[in-house]
Amino acid sequence: MDSAELLKKLSECVEMGKVNKDAPFPPAMKGMDGADELTRQALEMGIKPIEILNDALIAAMEKVGEKFSQKKIFVPQMLISAKAMNASMEHLKPFFQSGEVKRKGKFIIGTVAGDLHDIGKNLVAMIVEGAGWEVIDLGVDVKTPKFLQAIAEHPEAIVGLSALLTTTMQSMKNTVNEIHAQYPNIKLIVGGAPVTDAFSKEIGANAYAHDPQSAVSYLNAQVA
Amino acid sequence: MLNKELHIKPEHLHVDIENILKGMGMQITDADSYLMELIDNSISTGLQLVQPKACFAIFENPQFDLTKKTITIEGKIFKTGAVVCSMLKRSEAIALFIATAGPQIENLSKKEMAAGNGLEGLIFDLVGSELAENLSELLHLRIAELVNTKGQNVSNRFSPGYCNWPVTEQLMLFELLSNMQCGVSLSPSSLMTPVKSVSGIIGIGKNLRRASYKCNICNDKHCIMRRQNS
Known part of the structure; x- marks a missing residue:
C-alpha cells in the first residue's frame, strides 16, 4: 500500500x-x-x-x-x-x-456558574478537539474569574460557554459581559439546550452554536 | 403532615428507547442495529445500577396569592411564578417530593466520557435522566392512588427551574423535607447531587386533574422542555 x-x-x-x-x-x-x-x-x-x-x-x-x-x-x-x-x-x-505540527487554535470551554451539567459541553469539546483544535476544558460551574484567568493564559483562544438551565442563562449573560469588558476582542460562542440565536445576540456573544458541528464551523471560519 | 418514603424496585422502572434516540436528535428509523444494541445494553446496565429513592410529604391548607404569584406552605413563601401558582390554586393540600436514580449511572457516564467514549457517556447520561423522570412518574401515580381513596385528585407536577419558578427555591423545598431527602443534597447554586434527581410540587384537591398539557401554559421560550416537546 x-x-x-x-x-x-x-x-x-x-x-x-x-x-x-x-x-x-x-x-x-x-x-x-x-x-x-x-x-x-x-x-x-x-x-x-x-x-x-x-x-x-x-x-x-x-x-x-x-x-x-x-x-x-x-x-x-x-x-x-x-x-x-x-x-x-x-x-x-x-x-x-x-511544535512540528500545530493545531488550528485554542478553544476554552466551560459550563457557566451555577450549572453542573457537563454532557453537552463534553460533546462539544470532543468534537472540536477532533476537528484539530486544542481544547482547554474548565469543567462545570465555572465562575467568571476562572474564565478570565484562562483567557489571560491563552489570549489567542476562542471561548465557549455552555448552560443547560434557563435559570443559569443569567450567569452566561454576566460572564459574557465581564469577559467582553476586560477582553473586548475575545470571541465568545454560547450554546446549550435553552440557548437560542436571539439570546446569544441579546447578551452580546459573538456566535451561537446549536450543535457541536456549528461550533466547529464557526471556529474554522475564524482561522480560514 | 404525611411523610412517606416509597420503595420502588429497579424492575418497576422503564426506559423508552425512543426517548434515548430523541435525546440524540434521532428517531427509531435513523438508528442502525449497532446503536440499538448499544442503547439496549446501556439500559440494562442502567437498570442494574439505578438506586431508586423517592419520598414525599403532604402539607394541608396551602395559601395562594395570585397577585404576588406565590404559594405559602408551612409559613414558607414560594415564589413559583404565575404558571405554577395558577395551575395549583384549587389545591386543598400540596405534595412536595424528591426522587433520585442515585449516583452510579451518572458516575459511569462521566467515566466513559473521561475515557474518550463520548457515545457511551451520552447514552448513560440519557438513561439516567429517563430513569429519574420515570421514577417521578411512579411517585406521582402513587400519590394519586393515595389521595384518590379520599375522593381527591392530583395536578400535574412542577419542578423548580421550570415554568419561570427559580431553581433557587429548591432550597426551601428541601427544608420542608428536611428529614427525608433521599440522600440528595443541594449545591450552593441550588442544584441537586446526584444530578439524576427530580424535586417538585404536586397539587392535591377535589377540583384538580392532571392535564395533558405540553408547553402552551408557559411562556418561557428558552425552556429545554419546550424544545423537547416541539
Missing part, C-alpha cells in the same frame, strides 16, 4: 468511526485495521505528521461535519468518528508537543 492509499484508508476509518482493529464498529470493517493502527503505519512509512493531520484526519472530519449538517448522520456517528480521530491524534501528540 503506498502513502496515498494509506492516507485514504485512514481517512475512511475516521469518517466511518473505525477506531482500531478490535473495535466492533462499523460491522462492515470488523477485523480490519483502524485509525490507531493505520496512523502508526503511516508514521513508520515516513509520512509527515502534518500530511496525516491535514490529508487524512481533518479531511475526514470535514466530511463528517458536512454529512451531519445534511442530516445524513447524527450525533452518535459524529462521536464515533471523533473517537477514531482522537485514537489517531494520540500518535501525533509528540509532534504537537515539539
Whole structure:
C-alpha cells in the first residue's frame, strides 16, 4: 500500500468511526485495521505528521461535519468518528508537543456558574478537539474569574460557554459581559439546550452554536 | 403532615428507547442495529445500577396569592411564578417530593466520557435522566392512588427551574423535607447531587386533574422542555 492509499484508508476509518482493529464498529470493517493502527503505519512509512493531520484526519472530519449538517448522520456517528480521530491524534501528540505540527487554535470551554451539567459541553469539546483544535476544558460551574484567568493564559483562544438551565442563562449573560469588558476582542460562542440565536445576540456573544458541528464551523471560519 | 418514603424496585422502572434516540436528535428509523444494541445494553446496565429513592410529604391548607404569584406552605413563601401558582390554586393540600436514580449511572457516564467514549457517556447520561423522570412518574401515580381513596385528585407536577419558578427555591423545598431527602443534597447554586434527581410540587384537591398539557401554559421560550416537546 503506498502513502496515498494509506492516507485514504485512514481517512475512511475516521469518517466511518473505525477506531482500531478490535473495535466492533462499523460491522462492515470488523477485523480490519483502524485509525490507531493505520496512523502508526503511516508514521513508520515516513509520512509527515502534518500530511496525516491535514490529508487524512481533518479531511475526514470535514466530511463528517458536512454529512451531519445534511442530516445524513447524527450525533452518535459524529462521536464515533471523533473517537477514531482522537485514537489517531494520540500518535501525533509528540509532534504537537515539539511544535512540528500545530493545531488550528485554542478553544476554552466551560459550563457557566451555577450549572453542573457537563454532557453537552463534553460533546462539544470532543468534537472540536477532533476537528484539530486544542481544547482547554474548565469543567462545570465555572465562575467568571476562572474564565478570565484562562483567557489571560491563552489570549489567542476562542471561548465557549455552555448552560443547560434557563435559570443559569443569567450567569452566561454576566460572564459574557465581564469577559467582553476586560477582553473586548475575545470571541465568545454560547450554546446549550435553552440557548437560542436571539439570546446569544441579546447578551452580546459573538456566535451561537446549536450543535457541536456549528461550533466547529464557526471556529474554522475564524482561522480560514 | 404525611411523610412517606416509597420503595420502588429497579424492575418497576422503564426506559423508552425512543426517548434515548430523541435525546440524540434521532428517531427509531435513523438508528442502525449497532446503536440499538448499544442503547439496549446501556439500559440494562442502567437498570442494574439505578438506586431508586423517592419520598414525599403532604402539607394541608396551602395559601395562594395570585397577585404576588406565590404559594405559602408551612409559613414558607414560594415564589413559583404565575404558571405554577395558577395551575395549583384549587389545591386543598400540596405534595412536595424528591426522587433520585442515585449516583452510579451518572458516575459511569462521566467515566466513559473521561475515557474518550463520548457515545457511551451520552447514552448513560440519557438513561439516567429517563430513569429519574420515570421514577417521578411512579411517585406521582402513587400519590394519586393515595389521595384518590379520599375522593381527591392530583395536578400535574412542577419542578423548580421550570415554568419561570427559580431553581433557587429548591432550597426551601428541601427544608420542608428536611428529614427525608433521599440522600440528595443541594449545591450552593441550588442544584441537586446526584444530578439524576427530580424535586417538585404536586397539587392535591377535589377540583384538580392532571392535564395533558405540553408547553402552551408557559411562556418561557428558552425552556429545554419546550424544545423537547416541539
